[in-house]
Amino acid sequence: MTHAKWAILGAGAISGDFARALPASELGRLHAVGAREVSRAEEFAAAFGAPVVGTYDEILDRDDIDAVYIGTVHTTHVDLVHQALAAGKAVLCEKPLGVDPDETDAAIAAARRAGLPLVEAFKYRFGPFADRLRELLEGGGLGEIVEVESSLGFAAGSHTGRLFDPATAGGAILDVGCYPLSLVVGVAAWTGRDLEGLAVRAVAGTIGETGVDVSAAASIDLGGASANIRTAIVHDLPRLTRIVGREASLEIPNVWGSRTDSTETATLIRTDGTREEIEVPTVQPMAAEADATIRALREGRTEAPEIPWEQTRTIARLLAQWRGGID
Template identity: 55%
Template sequence: MTQADNTVQTRWAVLGPGAISRDFVAGLRASQHGVLHAVGSSSAERAGAFAAEYGAAASGTYDEILARDDVDAVYVGTVHTTHADLAVRALGAGKAVLCEKPASPTLQEVERILEVAARTQRPFLEAFKTRFGPFADALRELVAGGELGPLERVEGAFGFEAPTHEGRLFDPALAGGAILDVGCYPLALAIDLAAAAGQPIDAPDYRGFDAELVAGVDGWATAVIAFGTVTAEIATSVVEDLSDLAMLHFAEGDVLLPNAWGSRTESPSRIIVRRGAEERVIEVPVVQPMAAEADALSLALAEGRLEVPQMPWSHTRAAARVLTDWRAAALAG
């Protein structure tokens, strides 16, 4: 890592020059501590084109980029099924890793990543952009503060109607489907808030799974899961638009999140708190969430930490456990 004006500066490489990586580069440009330095791909030609478009100094195959000593951190933006191998290779090469969610389609593969991160003493962060910024902080504070009594239930849905039933989303070989692509977001929210409420997240009680297969993948799915005394009711789809309103039910009131997931460029900003006949609106500042997660990893690297508090490894494990079991139930019919 380099120092400029006493500010941490991380030299990033993007692995996988696809659509999500373009959004990450936009976030990186808005970050305080990161700069795009290199691009890696299975195709050196594709990497070179992406690097030229976005002004990266270096490009090449994955192995060529990981062998460079002027890369501090990598962003893994490839398809789900390649995340684990690339993350492990990058960690083994001494790089910090920000891996797009889900870290991998199975808990076993996620454990493999975390074991290598611990052994190599390199930071690893699963890229749940919704975990970062004033909105996420305010929700944790509401839960932990006890203003509305104990948290009892989290309701959330994330779904959209894909224009076609082709490509990555509908390819079983690439771990397509709604659960891994967007169902992970309401799950990650439930895990975060259950933990903030002091409830265990490592022994989920599955109350019910349901799903419908489309082109061999979970086109839509629902889950009811208890984390201690907090119940999560989750829905997801890639064949139907679902409301992005999430609700938190407490013993003494409710919290409405009208735009729970935000976008790749702006975090949510509005929280509605209802207690009896009273209602108040909390407005929080908006951040560029992909910039925020990149900066969080940069600071972990600079400070010698392996984990980022907004998305610790225990939460990555908890999410992977549920996603693995939920998806297995869905594909089993």
């Protein structure tokens, strides 16, 4: 099978993780790197073995690239998405796709017009554990869902840079809180709830000295169930997620996995007290999301089932409600 040719846009840390992941991909290989400054692209390509370098425009103008991965700061995502789609490339874009619902909707509309895949890169959604979780919830394995609890947070080593900069849409909610919120949206979708009815009902948070949210919590009404999520970039939070149903609950020690390994374990606890340990193989999750993008391209689909556009749009809407409640 001929490997699809990937271009990486952005020469930062997350792009480096994607470049390290691509050799584990079944369907694609790194071909090109684009950056605002060609010198940065050259350094990145030397480190990861990409034969082609250039500015963003130069890379997107090439006809020997099948797909692009966008690993730039949040505020540049949508512009690059539009450019890549207009150039005929499939797109895997780091989360969040847009910094607000309007940006997100416009990007999706552009992908629909182009007839090309656009995938939001929530890496935990790809691989055997994510598939098992969807199957369990879609099949009613927990009974009616009544509660979800999830958190993700860390203590940043420095309170400078894009994470703490309002000009680059920094802050805990968009950078980290999107993970637990996206999981809640997934749970709602996989249990047949109307995503348009989801709403943030209560928020709490702290705005730091640089003007971005540094910690936050939210309660989300799922229609007959509630979800409570937390995030932070100034202190560590548990990575535990609990999904509670009337017949059983699921405890996942680390649903997010890592940038090198997907989640492998969870515990199903039934109301009669019996426990079942769930174990699945791990994969390189960033390679898995890359393959999902290329699979969609080759099958003529614009969406990946792991993170459909309806969920991406709902995540953007709820993120805006959460951020707006703190501002």
